[in-house]
Amino acid sequence: MKSSETKAERPGLLARLLREAGYRDTAPRRAVVRAIEEADGEQSPEALWRAAQRIHPGIGRATVYRTLELLTGLGAVRPLIAAEGGRRYPVAVGGHHHLVCSGCGTVVEFDECAEGEVARRVARRQGFAIQGHLLEIYGTCGDCRVTGEVRT
Amino acid sequence: MKSSETKAERPGLLARLLREAGYRDTAPRRAVVRAIEEADGEQSPEALWRAAQRIHPGIGRATVYRTLELLTGLGAVRPLIAAEGGRRYPVAVGGHHHLVCSGCGTVVEFDECAEGEVARRVARRQGFAIQGHLLEIYGTCGDCRVTGEVRT
DNA sequence: TTAGATGCAAAATTTTTGCATGAGT
DNA sequence: ACTCATGCAAAAATTTTGCATCTAA
Numbered sequence: 001m002k003s004s005e006t007k008a009e010r011p012g013l014l015a016r017l018l019r020e021a022g023y024r025d026t027a028p029r030r031a032v033v034r035a036i037e038e039a040d041g042e043q044s045p046e047a048l049w050r051a052a053q054r055i056h057p058g059i060g061r062a063t064v065y066r067t068l069e070l071l072t073g074l075g076a077v078r079p080l081i082a083a084e085g086g087r088r089y090p091v092a093v094g095g096h097h098h099l100v101c102s103g104c105g106t107v108v109e110f111d112e113c114a115e116g117e118v119a120r121r122v123a124r125r126q127g128f129a130i131q132g133h134l135l136e137i138y139g140t141c142g143d144c145r146v147t148g149e150v151r152t
Numbered sequence: 153m154k155s156s157e158t159k160a161e162r163p164g165l166l167a168r169l170l171r172e173a174g175y176r177d178t179a180p181r182r183a184v185v186r187a188i189e190e191a192d193g194e195q196s197p198e199a200l201w202r203a204a205q206r207i208h209p210g211i212g213r214a215t216v217y218r219t220l221e222l223l224t225g226l227g228a229v230r231p232l233i234a235a236e237g238g239r240r241y242p243v244a245v246g247g248h249h250h251l252v253c254s255g256c257g258t259v260v261e262f263d264e265c266a267e268g269e270v271a272r273r274v275a276r277r278q279g280f281a282i283q284g285h286l287l288e289i290y291g292t293c294g295d296c297r298v299t300g301e302v303r304t
Numbered sequence: 305t306t307a308g309a310t311g312c313a314a315a316a317t318t319t320t321t322g323c324a325t326g327a328g329t
Numbered sequence: 330a331c332t333c334a335t336g337c338a339a340a341a342a343t344t345t346t347g348c349a350t351c352t353a354a
Contacts, residue, residue: 024353026309045343060311065344073254075290081231081239085319086343099278102227102244110274114266119289122262127294128251134288137271138227138244142279176328176333197318212336217319237344238318310351320341327334 013037014091017076031056032067036077036089043088075132080107095133103144165189165245169228183208184219188229188241193259195240227283235290245284252288255296 014033019025035051036043042051049064068089071077078092083105090096095115099108113135123130166185171177187203188195194203201216220241223229230244235254242248247267251260265287275282 024308026353028310058311062312062345063310066309079233081233087233099274099280100230101280102225102283108278112270112274114270115287115289118264118266122249122251122264123289123291126251126260126262128253128289128291129297130289130291131254132290134232134290135267135285136230136244136287137267137275137280137282137285138230139275139280139282139284140227145281178328178334180335210336213318214320214337215335218334306352306354308351308353310349312348312350314346316343316345318341318343321339323337325335325337327332329330329332 014071014076017074018070021070021074023070027056028052028059028063029067031059032064033071035064036071036091039089043090044082044086045089046086048089078132078134092132095135098134098136100136100138101141101144102138103140106141166223166228166243169226169245170222173222173226175222179208180204180211180215181219183211184216185223187216188223188243191241193257195242196234196238197241198238200241230286232288242286243284244286247284248286250286250288252290253293253296254290255292258293 014037015025015030018029018033023029031052032048034055035048039048039051042048045061045064045068048068049059049061052059052064068077068079072079072089075092077089078096079087079089082088095113097110097113099110100106115133115135119130119133122128166189167177167182170181170185175181183204184200186207187200191200191203194200197213197216197220200220201211201213204211204216220229220231224231224241228243228245229241232240232242234240235252235257242250247265249262249265251262252258267285267287271282271285274280
């Protein structure tokens, strides 16, 4: 499965978010954060853990999970489910917009989004405080339509 | 947890997709499919299993998972990660618009959506054949903000 | 100094599989 | 008849937790 690149966030963005949220600035966390920012498609907890270990040997899996949870809570990262089934944590500052192929699972990110207006209006009406949004368009990519390929 | 109705997809849509894909039309599958179509924010495998059991007593968990996988492959549902951490399988055909509370998991559906345009344009540019789209706005509902409840 | 973080290992969850049996076509 | 689908239970994989020990602030 191919899948789009993680838009290289300005280094330190996630770390800053954590700090501003009042969490301590620790080496293990910095390692996880760096792993995420440099993860290129390899965003599964397991892969992030291995990457974080290279940066901060001795880091435990639990710390990776705990940090991912913090970041998710801050809306800095958004857990998604990859075509192969496992979780992936792409950086998600702001909204995320995906074009997802039902055939091969490819996920292409795009920026255009016209929801600002509607989102705010609907949210206000329901008394919601918006944190972010996810817009996914599902379909079949050219390749899959041609080959009649189907995701297993 | 409260949550709005799931816009009743034309009953049988998912079942039809399965049939057209060449899969057998069995009672257990029909139960799962109905559970999904009637899932009201309760889209976790576990909840869907309980719902399916009410429709077809004796159905096993494995069948639910297997059916969800088939439907995912067909692009009929799209696995996402719920605020509480588990998976959710919202319908991915047609257009769905949810307001999801990070605090209590409430899912409210709404109709307004300005994405028709954008979706078509982006899809065409990438050579995608659109099957549907999902717009989810994440935030905190009034109740949760008052009680200070936060997603764990 | 002191609340918050970490690593480890165990526990809990969630999802997948093997296999004998039962159904749809 | 012949596949394909199912349920069950076991196995695997994934995620969460308890707790003693560190460490940033």
